[in-house]
Amino acid sequence: MDSNRINGAGSPESPMGYVCSQEHHDLFRQAVNDVRSSAAVPVPAKVPIWSSSAPYGNFSRDGYSWNNDVWGSGAGPQTISVYGANRWSVWSNQPGTGGIKSYPHEAVHIGKPLSAINTLSSTFNQDVPKSGAWDTAYDIWDSSNQHEIMIWTNYTGNSDGSGNVKPISYHYRQDPSGAAIPVYTNVDVGGTTLERV
Numbered sequence: 001m002d003s004n005r006i007n008g009a010g011s012p013e014s015p016m017g018y019v020c021s022q023e024h025h026d027l028f029r030q031a032v033n034d035v036r037s038s039a040a041v042p043v044p045a046k047v048p049i050w051s052s053s054a055p056y057g058n059f060s061r062d063g064y065s066w067n068n069d070v071w072g073s074g075a076g077p078q079t080i081s082v083y084g085a086n087r088w089s090v091w092s093n094q095p096g097t098g099g100i101k102s103y104p105h106e107a108v109h110i111g112k113p114l115s116a117i118n119t120l121s122s123t124f125n126q127d128v129p130k131s132g133a134w135d136t137a138y139d140i141w142d143s144s145n146q147h148e149i150m151i152w153t154n155y156t157g158n159s160d161g162s163g164n165v166k167p168i169s170y171h172y173r174q175d176p177s178g179a180a181i182p183v184y185t186n187v188d189v190g191g192t193t194l195e196r197v
Helices: 022-037
Strands: 051-053 058-061 065-066 080-084 087-093 105-106 135-141 148-155 187-191 194-195
Touching: 051 058, 065 080
Parallel strands: none
Antiparallel strands: 051 080, 058 065, 065 105, 080 087, 135 148, 187 194
């Protein structure tokens, strides 16, 4: 490769794409070095369309809504960022004290009574932290927000229910270590077997 070549537009018959003087050569080398050094600096793949560090910061767009939802006692800072209807993230720095600190979430309101819904499907994916105490869940609420089905898709802890984050339930029995033991196991929900309920 010719180190003086700037781009694919030049050719020996067309010197416009080539460096033609020492001054241009030096400017070209500086530009290449600038690009190389800036390439080493991580650049966000996409700028968020909305971001908030407010405890109850919320945003709505195209039928979806997001809420930072920092409400627990002694909660630390947290920022929610939205990149699109199918992409959002949370940065959170919570103290290692007991109790729930926050529940950042994305929501969509279906607007139909349960009796009018024959089939409803959705998909989601998540990336989770490698450490800390957290859970990720898929939540379904009724229109009065009195009844909830929460499916824990990931949490820190052990498969026997012990660990630093434990599932909760209105009905459960408790083992000697204080961990919630599921009332039901191996329940099929939408073609996926849930180990603990």
